[in-house]
Structures are given as C-alpha cells and as structure tokens.
Amino acid sequence: MQASTILSWTIGLLLVLLLAGAAPATAAPPPAADVPNPGADLWRAVRQRDDTLWPARTQAPRPDDAVLIDPAGEHFRQFRRERFIRYAGWGLAGTLGLIFLYFVLHGPIRHEGGDSGERILRFRRLDRILHWVLAVTFLVLGLTGLLLLFGRLLLIPWLGNAAFGPVAEIGKWAHNLTGPLFIVALLLFFLRFVGRNLPALADLKWLARLGGLLGKTHPPAGFFNAGEKIWFWLLVLGGVAVGISGVVLDFPALVDAARQPLRLALVVHGIAAVLLLAASLGHMYLGSIGMKGALQSMISGYVDANWARAHHLLWYEKLRGRR
Amino acid sequence: MARMKFYCDAERCIECNACVTACKNEHEVPWGVNRRRVVTIKDGEPGERSLSVACMHCSDAPCAAVCPVDCFYTTDDGVVLHNKDICIGCGYCFYACPFGAPQFPENGAFASRGKMDKCTFCAGGPEEPGSAEEFKKYGRNRLAEGKLPLCAEMCSTKALLAGDANVIADIYRARVVRRAASAMQKGVPFQRATLAPQPDLGGKASASE
Numbered sequence: 001m002q003a004s005t006i007l008s009w010t011i012g013l014l015l016v017l018l019l020a021g022a023a024p025a026t027a028a029p030p031p032a033a034d035v036p037n038p039g040a041d042l043w044r045a046v047r048q049r050d051d052t053l054w055p056a057r058t059q060a061p062r063p064d065d066a067v068l069i070d071p072a073g074e075h076f077r078q079f080r081r082e083r084f085i086r087y088a089g090w091g092l093a094g095t096l097g098l099i100f101l102y103f104v105l106h107g108p109i110r111h112e113g114g115d116s117g118e119r120i121l122r123f124r125r126l127d128r129i130l131h132w133v134l135a136v137t138f139l140v141l142g143l144t145g146l147l148l149l150f151g152r153l154l155l156i157p158w159l160g161n162a163a164f165g166p167v168a169e170i171g172k173w174a175h176n177l178t179g180p181l182f183i184v185a186l187l188l189f190f191l192r193f194v195g196r197n198l199p200a201l202a203d204l205k206w207l208a209r210l211g212g213l214l215g216k217t218h219p220p221a222g223f224f225n226a227g228e229k230i231w232f233w234l235l236v237l238g239g240v241a242v243g244i245s246g247v248v249l250d251f252p253a254l255v256d257a258a259r260q261p262l263r264l265a266l267v268v269h270g271i272a273a274v275l276l277l278a279a280s281l282g283h284m285y286l287g288s289i290g291m292k293g294a295l296q297s298m299i300s301g302y303v304d305a306n307w308a309r310a311h312h313l314l315w316y317e318k319l320r321g322r323r
Numbered sequence: 324m325a326r327m328k329f330y331c332d333a334e335r336c337i338e339c340n341a342c343v344t345a346c347k348n349e350h351e352v353p354w355g356v357n358r359r360r361v362v363t364i365k366d367g368e369p370g371e372r373s374l375s376v377a378c379m380h381c382s383d384a385p386c387a388a389v390c391p392v393d394c395f396y397t398t399d400d401g402v403v404l405h406n407k408d409i410c411i412g413c414g415y416c417f418y419a420c421p422f423g424a425p426q427f428p429e430n431g432a433f434a435s436r437g438k439m440d441k442c443t444f445c446a447g448g449p450e451e452p453g454s455a456e457e458f459k460k461y462g463r464n465r466l467a468e469g470k471l472p473l474c475a476e477m478c479s480t481k482a483l484l485a486g487d488a489n490v491i492a493d494i495y496r497a498r499v500v501r502r503a504a505s506a507m508q509k510g511v512p513f514q515r516a517t518l519a520p521q522p523d524l525g526g527k528a529s530a531s532e
Contacts, residue, residue, distance in 0.1 A: 165409030
C-alpha cells in the first residue's frame with residue numbers, strides 16, 4: 001500500500017473516532033415542551049370553522065354571521081379574476097377565431113345542384129316562434145352576462161366607472177328578469193323538439209364522417225343530423241345548469257342568502273353559460289352565413305327540396321315516401 | 324401616511340355589543356344591516372373568547388377585486404370605501420369577503436338587494452365630507468373631523484382598537500408582554516408588570532425552573 005493511502009486512512013479513522021467520542025459529550029436534546037398554546041387553537045378554530053368542537057354564536061341575524069373568517073371567499077376571488085375571466089375570454093375569442101377561419105377557408109356550405117325551386121315545409125309557425133323566443137332570451141342573457149363578466153375589463157376604460165355603473169345596473173336587471181323567461185322558453189322548446197332529437201343509428205354514421213367533412217359524399221341524416229342533436233342536448237343540459245343556478249342566484253332566500261351556496265351557484269352558472277355561448281356561436285354561424293338555406297328555414301319555415309335531399313336525405317325520403 | 328386598521332383583543336372583549344350599537348346608532352344603518360358584529364367562540368365553556376369584526380379594510384381587498392363595476396376605492400389612509408351610486412347590488416363583494424362585511428338592506432325577488440353597505444371606518448364616502456348627502460348614504464365621517472371610529476372609542480374594555488396600524492400593533496404588543504410578565508410575577512397588576520429581571524426572581528428569567 002502506498003504511504004499516501006495509509007495516511008488518508010489513518011486520518012479518516014482518527015476523525016471517525018473523534019466524532020464518535022464527541023457524540024456522547026453533547027447532551028441529548030431536551031424533550032419539547034408539551035404545553036398546548038390556547039391562542040393557536042383559538043385562531044385555528046376561527047379559520048377552519050370547526051363548529052363541532054368550538055361552536056360560535058353571535059347576535060347578528062344572518063346565517064353566515066357566526067363565521068369569523070371564511071377562506072372560501074378568496075377561492076371565489078381567485079377563480080373569477082385569475083382563471084374564469086381569462087379562460088372564458090380566450091375561449092370565446094378562440095371559438096370566434098376558429099369559426100372565422102373555417103368560413104374563410106371553406107366558405108358557406110352549399111348543396112349540390114343549387115336550389116330546385118320546389119319548397120318543402122320544415123318548421124311550422126309554432127316551431128319558429130318557440131325557437132326565436134328562446135333565441136332572443138338566450139341572446140339577452142348572454143350579452144348582459146358578458147357585460148357583467150367583461151365590462152370592468154373592456155368597457156370601463158372606455159366609459160369610465162360613473163357611466164358604466166348605470167349600464168351594468170340595467171344589464172343586471174335585464175339579466176335577472178329574462179332568466180326565468182329563458183327557463184320557460186327552454187322547457188317548451190324541449191317538449192316540442194325532443195322527439196326529433198332522439199339518437200338514431202344514422203347519427204353514428206354521420207358523426208363518423210364528421211357530417212361530410214371527411215369523405216366525398218354527404219352522409220344521410222334524418223330531420224335533425226347528429227350535429228344538431230348534439231347542440232340540442234348541450235343546450236338542454238347547459239340550460240338546466242344555468243337555469244337551476246340562476247334560480248338560486250335570482251332568489252337567494254331559497255338558500256337563506258348564505259355565501260357558500262350562492263358562490264357555488266355563481267361558479268356553475270358562469271362555466272355553463274360560457275360553454276353554452278361558445279357552442280351557440282357555432283350554431284349561429286351555421287344558421288346564418290355558414291349554410292345556404294338555413295336561416296330561411298327558420299324564418300319562413302320552408303326549405304328547398306334539393307337542400308333537404310342533400311342535408312337531410314332520410315327525412316326527405318320519408319316525406320316523399322308518404323306521398 | 325397612516326394605514327388605518329382595526330384590531331380586536333380577544334382577551335378583553337366581553338361581548339357587550341357596545342360597538343355594534345354605537346355603529347348602528349351613529350350611522351343610522353338601515354334595518355337588517357349590522358356593519359359590525361360580535362362573535363363568541365366556545366360560549367359558556369372555559370376558554371370562551373369573543374371578537375368584534377366588521378370590515379377589515381384589507382390592503383388587497385377581495386371585494387374590490389371581484390366588483391363588476393369597480394365601485395371600490397382605497398383612501399390614502401388605507402380605508403376601503405365604495406360608491407353607492409355605481410354599486411349595482413350584485414352581491415359579489417359579499418361572496419368574496421372572508422369576514423362577511425358587505426351587507427344589503429333588501430332581500431327581494433330577482434336578486435334585488437339594494438345598494439351594498441359596510442363599515443366605512445367612520446370615513447364616510449365619496450360625497451362632500453360632513454354633508455347631509457354623505458350622512459344619508461354612508462353615515463358619519465369622523466375621520467374628516469380628526470376622530471377615530473366610534474366602535475373603538477366606545478369599547479368598554481378597550482378590546483377593539485382602531486387607528487394607525489403601527490400604533491395599534493404597539494399597544495397590543497405591550498399588552499401581550501405585560502400579560503406574560505404579570506403571570507410570571509405571580510399576578511402583579513398589569514400596569515406594574517415587566518419582563519425586566521426582578522430581585523425576588525434571583526436573576527432567573529422564569530420562576531418555574
């Protein structure tokens with residue numbers, strides 16, 4: 001063995017012995033003081049609302065008043081300011097952008113052969129009235145809702161606080177009063193149209209070809225194709241979500257005006273509303289400039305025979321077959 | 324500039340609700356609204372504590388952050404106030420406040436709550452200080468007269484402290500130290516208690532060794 005190796009091993013051994021020898025010399029750490037701090041317990045209970053162990057009482061009348069500190073308020077603030085406004089804004093802008101892109105690249109959907117001149121009744125007057133009442137209430141609610149969500153960010157820099165206040169107040173009243181109207185309109189709409197929106201086998205085939213985006217030919221569809229049916233059910237389910245949360249928000253006495261149920265209702269309301277709005281953008285696009293003949297069907301109720309044959313072949317054949 | 328804050332000393336609060344009554348009377352607060360409230364924890368049991376809470380005038384106020392019409396503002400003294408003319412009564416500030424400070428005078432259908440009302444640190448509102456208009460909407464403006472909030476001034480045990488944060492913190496710190504010293508000096512009165520070494524402790528910091 002080399003001298004340097006022996007030397008380093010000796011030093012190492014000496015160090016180990018030194019440390020081992022030194023260990024018993026330092027006393028073992030004394031046991032931690034086991035005295036509970038009543039102050040810490042008090043403030044922990046105040047913050048966690050531990051009603052069972054530390055019940056709180058107050059003479060103030062609201063049901064929430066016995067709660068000293070409610071941390072969930074901060075969750076709500078963070079949700080609204082740091083996540084919801086941001087994601088909703090970009091989500092809606094992105095949806096608009098995608099639709100615009102599709103319009104620029106693909107253009108309006110046309111049917112083969114153009115119009116034949118022969119008209120078929122598609123939507124009776126009742127259908128159209130129900131649709132437009134629902135559409136108008138939806139638009140009023142959507143626009144006033146967006147006003148309350150984005151107004152501070154986008155409109156106050158233009159109008160100033162003093163001018164925006166009354167605008168927002170009118171918006172809030174329009175929103176809160178139109179809400180129940182929307183629920184009634186949705187219920188009637190659902191009852192009228194649910195029969196034509198039940199899933200069918202043709203829908204699977206239609207979806208597999210993405211409604212004709214994939215492949216050469218247009219897949220056949222019934223009265224409503226799968227895309228329309230999906231929109232119907234999204235609207236109904238989303239409408240139930242905004243409706244129920246909206247009723248809670250419109251009548252806080254239902255939950256004793258307690259904070260947590262109202263916060264939860266507002267969060268559900270906002271998320272469902274923004275999802276509905278995004279989907280409705282697609283619907284409104286297709287129903288106006290996105291497809292030739294679509295808007296006319298909901299205004300006059302009539303569609304061209306070629307249009308029907310191209311987009312809703314099974315419905316067209318059933319109509320013809322009956323004759 | 325002073326940064327105005329409240330502090331309620333849980334050791335001293337006796338739940339007399341004088342602060343609640345003083346505030347409600349002085350500002351002629353609407354029916355059903357209690358700008359300040361007293362909450363008692365472990366009522367009737369050993370370790371019972373009471374706290375008086377109203378608006379805490381947060382430096383980063385959640386109410387101001389969530390307001391859809393941005394009707395809140397913070398004065399130079401750090402007091403968080405709002406403008407009732409702009410307020411639309413949506414209730415978001417009430418959802419966001421951890422202390423439940425925002426209150427609403429009405430409980431009507433279609434979420435008609437009226438305008439939000441809350442503790443103003445006796446600093447009124449955006450109207451002309453001391454005017455009748457300001458009193459009608461926001462209550463008395465004591466800060467403009469150089470006075471401190473009435474709740475703290477009225478507190479029977481000086482549990483509720485209000486004023487510049489540094490001054491408040493100093494008062495409370497002195498109380499905490501003197502309480503501990505009083506306990507260690509076997510119950511010497513608060514005013515005479517001190518942590519300085521005493522002859523009868525034999526130079527030891529604590530009598531329990």
